[in-house]
Amino acid sequence: MNQASLALIKNSIKTIPDYPKPGIMFRDVTSLMEDGEAFKMSIDLLVAHYKDRGFTKIVGTEARGFLFGAPLAVALGLGFVPVRKPGKLPRATNAQSYELEYGMDTLEIHQDAIQAGDKVLVVDDLLATGGTIDATVKLIRDLGGEVTDAAFIINLPDLGGEQRLLDLGLDVLSLCEFEGD
Numbered sequence: 001m002n003q004a005s006l007a008l009i010k011n012s013i014k015t016i017p018d019y020p021k022p023g024i025m026f027r028d029v030t031s032l033m034e035d036g037e038a039f040k041m042s043i044d045l046l047v048a049h050y051k052d053r054g055f056t057k058i059v060g061t062e063a064r065g066f067l068f069g070a071p072l073a074v075a076l077g078l079g080f081v082p083v084r085k086p087g088k089l090p091r092a093t094n095a096q097s098y099e100l101e102y103g104m105d106t107l108e109i110h111q112d113a114i115q116a117g118d119k120v121l122v123v124d125d126l127l128a129t130g131g132t133i134d135a136t137v138k139l140i141r142d143l144g145g146e147v148t149d150a151a152f153i154i155n156l157p158d159l160g161g162e163q164r165l166l167d168l169g170l171d172v173l174s175l176c177e178f179e180g181d
């Protein structure tokens with residue numbers, strides 16, 4: 001990938017120390033989105049990487065996974081499936097609990113949103129411990145979907161998420177990394 005484009009993306013992301021609690025270095029992807037060039041570049045790079053790969057659906061995880069997963073799905077001409085926090089999806093759902101860098105949560109998916117044979121790309125803004133995407137992958141695989149790849153704007157390598165997802169058999173792509181978390 002073009003190094004100047006990747007630098008533009010990384011430099012657009014602001015860091016907020018001690019948010020949402022002391023000791024967390026919060027990597028704020030909303031500052032990337034406020035920069036039209038960086039936002040478009042991030043989607044364009046993902047489109048170039050994932051086009052013509054045979055994916056049938058993109059799954060994005062609430063909330064920030066929606067912000068990158070949906071535009072990528074439109075650009076690739078694929079359906080977008082939201083994985084949401086509990087009680088937000090109106091049809092029958094499956095649920096999976098998971099651990100965050102700072103807390104516990106549960107995610108849900110519509111039971112009829114993934115069919116056996118779907119080849120799914122999972123998208124989120126940021127990879128930390130990998131707990132969110134681990135739970136998301138379980139939800140998709142339980143419905144018979146095949147998940148081979150996960151894409152992120154930001155990876156926090158010190159938190160071990162990439163290895164966790166490699167252990168699940170995924171190929172992992174991130175557009176930038178921040179160390180020291």
Ligand SMILES: O=P(O)(O)OC[C@H]1O[C@H](OP(=O)(O)OP(=O)(O)O)[C@H](O)[C@@H]1O
Nearest residue numbers: 062063064101126127128129130131132
């Ligand atoms: O790799 P992990 O340790 O699971 O952490 C990464 C997840 O944490 C953040 O979401 P958060 O749960 O804060 O929800 P939000 O997008 O609704 O703010 C981020 O957007 C990822 O989804």
Ligand SMILES: Nc1ncnc2[nH]cnc12
Nearest residue numbers: 025026027028101126128
């Ligand atoms: N350090 C961090 N910055 C932004 N979002 C996060 N989600 C989990 N850890 C995070």
